[in-house]
Amino acid sequence: MTNPKYRLGTEANRIFMASETYELLRFGTGFPAPNGGSGWLNADGTLDPSHGVETWITSRMAHVYSIGSLLGYPGAGELADQALKGLTGILHDDKNGGWYPQVHEDGSHEPGKVCYAHAFVILAASSALLAGRPGAKELLDDALATYDRHFWDDQTGLAVDTWNTEFTELDPYRGLNANMHTTEAFLAVADATGDNAYRVRAGRIIDHVLGWAKHNEWRIPEHFGSDWSIDLEFNADKKDDQFKPYGATPGHGIEWARLITQWALSSFANREGAKPYVEAAEQLFARAVADGWNADGTVGLAYTTDWNGKPVVTDRMHWTLAESLNTSATLLAATGKEEYRDWYATFAQYVDEHVIDHKGGSWFHQLDKDNNVIGTVWPGKSDLYHAFQSTLIPFLDPAVSIATAVKNAA
DSSP states (O other), X not given: XXXXXXXXXXXXXXHHHHHHHHHHHHHGGGOBOXXXXXXXXXXXXXXXXXXXXEHHHHHHHHHHHHXXXXXXXXXXXXXXXXXXXXXXXXTBOTTTOSBOSEEOTTSOBOOSEEHHHHHHHHHHHHHHHHTTOTTHHHHHHHHHHHHHHHTEETTTTEEOOEEOTTSOOBOSOEEHHHHHHHHHHHHHHHHHHOOTHHHHHHHHHHHHHHHHHHTTTXXXXXXXXXXXXXXXXXXXXXXXXXXXXXXXXXXXXHHHHXXXXXXXXHHOSSHHHHHHHHHHHHHHHHHHHHHHBTTTXXXXXXXXXXXXXXXXXXXXXXXXXXXXXHHHHHHHHHHOOHHHHHHHHXXXXXXXXXXXXXXXXXXXXXXXXXXXXXXXXXXXXXXXXXXXXXXXGGGSOTTSOHHHHHHHHO
8 A cells, every 4th residue: 555655635745745845945045156146056055166157057946946935935035036136147148138058166158048048047037026026027028038039939839949159150959858948938927927928839839749759659859950850869979968868858758748738738728628638748658657667677767768768878867756746746637547646656755765865955866777876967966946846736736837826826
């Protein structure tokens, strides 16, 4: 019989995850960098100065502590403001517009303008707006204008990936990771502001993704050329790339399944309209767990597989388990099928036994296939975003983005 601590719908599970919500918020309070923004957190919650200040990490922490303030966590609003200070200050390119990927310890800027990071600025600003943080509206307006001008390709219905610093040269690479977080950001904006145009855009991205997945046995291609031609061999010589790994990423299949379900439930007035999309999300989830879960003889979710479903990088990343909790709960809410409650319990037990650092706080970000802590791709405990969200999303309205859902539930 499943331990009630891991079973969604029990008081024991709610207490378990609520305690994790507040433990994570406590762990991350040391994130502010001296000149604004968020540093990269070490395993003990101190800052790793070698990473400087990064836009995506800063945006994630602004998002988390904005939600923390909506939850009433003491000092969370002021911490969100410290992250926002980085987005309006040192990380912002006042000359060319947009945000630098990173400001190094010596004050120099990492070149380029990256869609992935800009999507997170939108997410952060929308959450800060809901939390009533000073300057959030102006930041959101700037982020959306920049994104619309440079990253959103309205003709295709997808986002481009990377520009040079001056926004004069566009890299030919196209990728789905940035489009996944764009989908998340667009849904967040639609919910926070009522501007449904961004929900419609999210749907356009989703239709592309499902078209590719259906023709690839529900394994989602990740990498593309400038004309959106699929490149299944991308990074075959660097299979464990931090942001662009080779092959299929089961964790992304799972994460897309949740976002697709959220979009469908929020886009159709009745469940019948949403049904084909929810069924497609179920296919993505089923493929991901069939390929990745316990696939190499030990418990956990393999990071990547080849295009036949054979594990390639067998490390376990904490974010994949966080998204597994979110998606299993979301599919349970959308379908009523008890198999998703069972999956949630399986994932929750694994997280408790292997991923949560019960001594040091937060979650271990990377384990090897035998569930030993390693840091080759994700050293330390960079930020709270994935883990924090997974302690809340399973208990919120599955049709609504997390910050709006928290505010609605308050």
